[in-house]
Amino acid sequence: MNDRSPTLVAETGRRNEAAILNAAIHAFGTQGFNGASMRDVARGAETSLSNLYNYFPSKSKLLAAALRHANAELRSRVLAAVELAGDDAPSRMREAVRAHVGFVVEHQTATLVATNELRYLDPEDRAALVEDRDATQDAFERIVAQGVADGAFRTPYATDAARTILGAVAAIASWYRPDGALGRGQLAEQYARYALALLEAPLTH
Amino acid sequence: MNDRSPTLVAETGRRNEAAILNAAIHAFGTQGFNGASMRDVARGAETSLSNLYNYFPSKSKLLAAALRHANAELRSRVLAAVELAGDDAPSRMREAVRAHVGFVVEHQTATLVATNELRYLDPEDRAALVEDRDATQDAFERIVAQGVADGAFRTPYATDAARTILGAVAAIASWYRPDGALGRGQLAEQYARYALALLEAPLTH
Amino acid sequence: MNDRSPTLVAETGRRNEAAILNAAIHAFGTQGFNGASMRDVARGAETSLSNLYNYFPSKSKLLAAALRHANAELRSRVLAAVELAGDDAPSRMREAVRAHVGFVVEHQTATLVATNELRYLDPEDRAALVEDRDATQDAFERIVAQGVADGAFRTPYATDAARTILGAVAAIASWYRPDGALGRGQLAEQYARYALALLEAPLTH
Amino acid sequence: MNDRSPTLVAETGRRNEAAILNAAIHAFGTQGFNGASMRDVARGAETSLSNLYNYFPSKSKLLAAALRHANAELRSRVLAAVELAGDDAPSRMREAVRAHVGFVVEHQTATLVATNELRYLDPEDRAALVEDRDATQDAFERIVAQGVADGAFRTPYATDAARTILGAVAAIASWYRPDGALGRGQLAEQYARYALALLEAPLTH
DNA sequence: TATGAATGAGGATTCATTCAT
DNA sequence: CATGAATGAATCCTCATTCAT
Numbered sequence: 106m107n108d109r110s111p112t113l114v115a116e117t118g119r120r121n122e123a124a125i126l127n128a129a130i131h132a133f134g135t136q137g138f139n140g141a142s143m144r145d146v147a148r149g150a151e152t153s154l155s156n157l158y159n160y161f162p163s164k165s166k167l168l169a170a171a172l173r174h175a176n177a178e179l180r181s182r183v184l185a186a187v188e189l190a191g192d193d194a195p196s197r198m199r200e201a202v203r204a205h206v207g208f209v210v211e212h213q214t215a216t217l218v219a220t221n222e223l224r225y226l227d228p229e230d231r232a233a234l235v236e237d238r239d240a241t242q243d244a245f246e247r248i249v250a251q252g253v254a255d256g257a258f259r260t261p262y263a264t265d266a267a268r269t270i271l272g273a274v275a276a277i278a279s280w281y282r283p284d285g286a287l288g289r290g291q292l293a294e295q296y297a298r299y300a301l302a303l304l305e306a307p308l309t310h
Numbered sequence: 311m312n313d314r315s316p317t318l319v320a321e322t323g324r325r326n327e328a329a330i331l332n333a334a335i336h337a338f339g340t341q342g343f344n345g346a347s348m349r350d351v352a353r354g355a356e357t358s359l360s361n362l363y364n365y366f367p368s369k370s371k372l373l374a375a376a377l378r379h380a381n382a383e384l385r386s387r388v389l390a391a392v393e394l395a396g397d398d399a400p401s402r403m404r405e406a407v408r409a410h411v412g413f414v415v416e417h418q419t420a421t422l423v424a425t426n427e428l429r430y431l432d433p434e435d436r437a438a439l440v441e442d443r444d445a446t447q448d449a450f451e452r453i454v455a456q457g458v459a460d461g462a463f464r465t466p467y468a469t470d471a472a473r474t475i476l477g478a479v480a481a482i483a484s485w486y487r488p489d490g491a492l493g494r495g496q497l498a499e500q501y502a503r504y505a506l507a508l509l510e511a512p513l514t515h
Numbered sequence: 516m517n518d519r520s521p522t523l524v525a526e527t528g529r530r531n532e533a534a535i536l537n538a539a540i541h542a543f544g545t546q547g548f549n550g551a552s553m554r555d556v557a558r559g560a561e562t563s564l565s566n567l568y569n570y571f572p573s574k575s576k577l578l579a580a581a582l583r584h585a586n587a588e589l590r591s592r593v594l595a596a597v598e599l600a601g602d603d604a605p606s607r608m609r610e611a612v613r614a615h616v617g618f619v620v621e622h623q624t625a626t627l628v629a630t631n632e633l634r635y636l637d638p639e640d641r642a643a644l645v646e647d648r649d650a651t652q653d654a655f656e657r658i659v660a661q662g663v664a665d666g667a668f669r670t671p672y673a674t675d676a677a678r679t680i681l682g683a684v685a686a687i688a689s690w691y692r693p694d695g696a697l698g699r700g701q702l703a704e705q706y707a708r709y710a711l712a713l714l715e716a717p718l719t720h
Numbered sequence: 721m722n723d724r725s726p727t728l729v730a731e732t733g734r735r736n737e738a739a740i741l742n743a744a745i746h747a748f749g750t751q752g753f754n755g756a757s758m759r760d761v762a763r764g765a766e767t768s769l770s771n772l773y774n775y776f777p778s779k780s781k782l783l784a785a786a787l788r789h790a791n792a793e794l795r796s797r798v799l800a801a802v803e804l805a806g807d808d809a810p811s812r813m814r815e816a817v818r819a820h821v822g823f824v825v826e827h828q829t830a831t832l833v834a835t836n837e838l839r840y841l842d843p844e845d846r847a848a849l850v851e852d853r854d855a856t857q858d859a860f861e862r863i864v865a866q867g868v869a870d871g872a873f874r875t876p877y878a879t880d881a882a883r884t885i886l887g888a889v890a891a892i893a894s895w896y897r898p899d900g901a902l903g904r905g906q907l908a909e910q911y912a913r914y915a916l917a918l919l920e921a922p923l924t925h
Numbered sequence: 926t927a928t929g930a931a932t933g934a935g936g937a938t939t940c941a942t943t944c945a946t
Numbered sequence: 947c948a949t950g951a952a953t954g955a956a957t958c959c960t961c962a963t964t965c966a967t
Binding site for chain 1: 939940941942943944
């Protein structure tokens, strides 16, 4: 249903669940949560409208489930990248940003949904997802703190820096076109440098 | 109708027009374009549902008109600030960012609408507004180009820098709380520094 | 507002009345009574919506007034034609039909309104107009009766003949195109002959 | 829902379809297409407003479907009657007219809808239905042509005769009352004679 | 007369959801 | 699990009409 991104959610045991979740992300991403109807989702998942309710009890819970998947995938990518990076804060930040950019580019629609449609969730679901997202942000903040502590980052505004970087990276989803001038690798490299510069890391190149 | 922001649109000749536009921004900002009903807007503007259509021919045209006002205000603020700044690129960038942050903080809801609900416009209206927005972005890009030309900015990725900075600034609207720890002035100062750092301007402090 | 028919209602003392009536006939004729809005009528009459109500107290009364004009014009044409005809029933029938066809062709839209939209009137207005129309039909019926009495018409079904003839003539309005193959004169002649044949008048040609 | 006519559309597989179509004909016939609301139709069909849209995608498509049924029934009646008639043009015309009158009287409302509300269809639907109706008219025209060719009909205006006869017959629907003086059989007989006389068929009685 | 602004009622249509099967 | 039919509430928008000017 989304021709350029690989599907975010892979097959699970229940036959249609992944199809529904991916269709939901596509529909909510292109038309907005309130602009997309459950019929649109059903059409995208090639199942019947009423069958959706065998998997998710409501439209809003379906959105929540889709966002949970997206968040989990993002977080695991970022954590894995940090794991594989060197021990110093700049290397870790670089790899974290690169991983994040990779996710945004690969799952552009999911990123848009995660940033724009969060507000349509039940308060509890929203709280849970915000917490989830903050966990990813925490990974960035820990790196910032480390770099500030050991002098690698000299910004006087460390507190908001991680949030700002994540905001800038997420904003990529609103303009990136896979057939555009910038390849994924270059984009990742570029944003990694933006991030380190913003943190006022002395250049090592 | 919006307790924290000053109203974006001031009274004009047509008595209710400003009230409707401000109510629209509030409604679309808090509930989303599709989540807010024309009844909500009417309630906010303290007029009747049907009277809305004496001013704007459709919900989508109402959104377009509201966004035109917001864009115009943002642009005029930024241009005025640049005008008043010194001649060197860093000063100009600093003032441009400060003015932009000022707008975002003061018209948080309008900023949210402008970034999230643009897609619900007719193609022509969207195109016109994107062009409008790009004009503001151009002001930033010219400053970047100037700074790169005279060596004030050393980033090797000048092309996307303006867009990235604007994305980060606009993202403020999604988390800023006027009763939070950060005052408007500090926030503006902070983002100005982020911007200059991202552009790899050698510090002069 | 109607390019092919001369306007049905001529200027009266009150400046806009005729324009409104003609616009009403056009609007009701092309879109139906319920399909046309008072705004459409106002647009056609080149006046404001609210000014309509200075002339006619309601949409339905406006229709009634327009139909009164149309009926009066039709009747006076038919009566005048009969007056001018010879004394024998066939001549009178011929001229009556010719006059009626002339009206239908010249005021096609008004004829359509008179046949299709009568039902949307208040009961009293409808009754008055039906009576009006029946007066015209009576003229035809008297001719039929005369012809039957003196042996000029041999149909055994004299009772319904006039109504049937009028129905056939009115139906012309639903297909006639002024740029078609048939001129007005030929059409009138043709229907006159249909009428006499239907009445089983021995041919005199 | 229609007390005097037998329902036009018989039960089919989809349980409510026939009820909706018959209710639509009744509502459109008594109040006009624009005067009748989908709520009226739903009430007549004893189902909910929204359920209508599970059967027909729009009010206009519902009208189209209803008219298709009416046309088909009319045509099959006329063709069957012609089939059963003798080989000579007058007999065939007589039977065709009798069948047509029978339909008009039996499905008075449907006839009214077919003549008055056709214009509210989408252009394509209208074109399809006009073609449909012309096919019925063709049957009459072929009989006229046959009669003219073999001398049975002496009218010099054969071209428009079929259309005129059909117009007169359809007009019955606008005044016939089943409790009136004229029974169906007499009416059919009477109009058959009108038709033959109009065609200038020498009487054989 | 003439108008622009205003409004309550009602229009067609869509939607999330339920339920019987 | 899967579906087609059903529904009540809500949506955008239009309308005839009124009223202050």
